[in-house]
Amino acid sequence: MKRNVLIIGAGGVAQVVAHKCAQNNDRLGELHIASRTVSKCEAIIASVHEKNAMKQDGVFKAHEVDGMDTDAVAALIKETGCQIVINVGSPFVNMTVLQACIDTGAAYIDTAIHEDPRKICETPPWYGNYEWKRREACAEAGVTAILGAGFDPGMVNAFARFAVDEFMDEVKSIDIVDINAGDHGKYFSTNFDPEINFREFTGTVYSWQEGEWQENKMFEVGREWDLPVVGKQKAYMSGHDEVHSLAANYPHADVRFWMGFGDHYINVFTVLQNLGLLSEQPVTTAEGLEVVPLKVVKAVLPDPSSLAPNYTGKTCIGDLVKGVKDGEEVEVFVYNVADHKDAYNEVGSQGISYTAGVPPVAFAMLIADGTYDGGTMVNVEELDPKPLFGLLDDIGLPTRVKDDKGDRAWHEA
Template sequence: MKKNLLIIGAGGVAQVAAYKAAMHNDVLGDIHIASRTVSKCEALVAGILEKKALKRPGILAAHQLDAMDVEATKALIRQTKSQIVLNAGSAFLNMSVLSACIDMGVAYIDTAIHEDPKKICETPPWYGNYEWKRREDCERKGVTAILGAGFDPGVVNAYAALAANAYFDRIDSIDIIDVNAGSHGRYFATNFDPEINFREFTGTVWSWQQSQWTANKMFEVKRTDDLPVVGEHTTYLTGHDEIHSLSANLGVPDIRFWMGFGEHYINVFTVLNKLGLLSEQPVTTAEGLEVVPLKVVKAVLPDPMSLAPDYSGKTFIGDLIKGERDGIETELLVYNISDHEDAFAETNSQAISYTAGVPAIAAAMLIAKGEWDCHRMANIEELPPVPFLDLLGRIGLPTRIRDEKGDRAFDPAEFGETRQTRPKVRQA
């Protein structure tokens, strides 16, 4: 059993994680929140206390931390006696925080793949460029490091593992579909850190097709689906984190990620991009000031956390999986629907942050209970999916299943027995 959680970050995902951790501090123990700006952490603590979200009396504290400083992070882990660290901050921090956790022998969780601020859309597989290089260190020291424990990556990986382990005999394709059918009422904004958001779409779109990496341009390939609850939406082929582990772990020839965009977003994005305002490379102004255009755009756009009070509508995220079961061509849709207003009522956040923050806390709870304390580095699909999806349903993110039997709530009993007719995902 592991106790005491250190959450690094104070943005939207960290906020949801902090609220949810407080609601389950009987399992997680002391809750500590740390970021470069301690006032943001203190505001989170105040909000949690105002909502009386702590399940039982306990420590809920704010700390100042530059998480790029490995030694400072190690010192805070030591000071707080944290045995689980969640990096809910920038993806630029992953390797620094992971290093501190390995040195301290404590569990590590993140919600997105590591990024180098100076590089965009590196050569696949992205995990192989950074996190997977520390696999042997984790295994040698018995450190649990769970990568990509948000929704996508994260829950969608668990959906894929569920299908591979307990539903299909052979999987031919996995199409991950992410649609935000909500509205925040602003002229233009991103739902999470603009710097990270834009970096996903300004480089090469990498997908896994015919068992090899395939390159496309953003907005070059699209599809239209009639989805449960949110209806018909057009989505675009996009590069994304989970493809880079699923392609290595599942043996599926086609794995693609599709994200929904409105025409207005595409138009604004295209103008910004063509003007060079989304570049991560510094430029010098006529006055001799060196600036990074992408950081300037980030500075003038609304803070994603500020969108939450006015957000309405729902999100859809799911896996459309095709393959063979008992000799018959079969299609399975595994998905979640979340509501922006419900997320705000519970955690003062919008549903995009909610869907990323809740799974990270579910992962922390499973580590604390020992079910996911695997003592090595693992992507979500390498861990047992049923307890994860079951727990998610109980703490705010219910899963639904649609196949030839109809559309129904996920029932752990239905997937309790794994099928033995095909190789399974490697699991801890």
């Protein structure tokens, strides 16, 4: 039994995490949220109270903390008595926040790999460059750390585990497909921090095929998918966190990630990329000002959280898993469909933030009740997915299964 949650970060995903924690504070205890800008934390808490989201009376406090400062985060964990940390701050702070958890014994949850702001697309496996180096330290300290516990990575890792466990003796391939068929009505916007979003696509596309890392360029390999609810959609092989842990856990399967993009997104991205405006390396203006082009692009793009009120349509994210069962080839698509407008009505955020922010709260609840509190560092596919799916059916992200026997809820599979 662990109690009291510290949320690190105050962006769009943190907003969802805060609302979901509040809706379940009977199981989570006292709530705290901290970022460099305390006013953002306060705004999130205000929106929680505005929606009367607290299930029962309880603490929800805002704090100012620099996530890059391990000692400051550790001090805050101790001061607040939090036993669970949900890190949804920038991916640049993972390692410092994780260390603070190791130092204090708190459980750690994040939703994306650690990144060095000066580097783009490091060598695979990505988790091996940072997080997995702390595995032993977690085990020695008995610290539970669940890595990549959002939707993708996160739920899609659990989808893969579920498909393999339930439907096959041997897995051949795992294709994760992420389609956002929503419409935000802007000329162009990323759905989360543009800096992080573009960083995903400016480097090498790593996939795990035939037992080794394959390299492609972004938008080099595209394919049309026909998915539940959202229909036919073009998606491109992209680099993504979960490929790097699934490849380690299912080394005999091909593991690929496919992200849906419209022609307009690709055109804007291509122009910016070719001009050098997505570079994380500083340039100097004629006036002598040193500036990182990507940060200027971020400054002119819409704030992703501003998209929520007018966002309509649905997302479909799932895993097409192929394998062999009793000597026969089988395939199954495990997936979730989320709705942008429903997400906004419930927690004031758009669907992309919603799908990323709800799962870490489910993980926190399953650490709180001991189900997932193993005292070691794991990626999501190393956990039994059924408790997670059962809880998420109740709190907003139901899992479905589609194969030649039809389209149905996971528990009817």
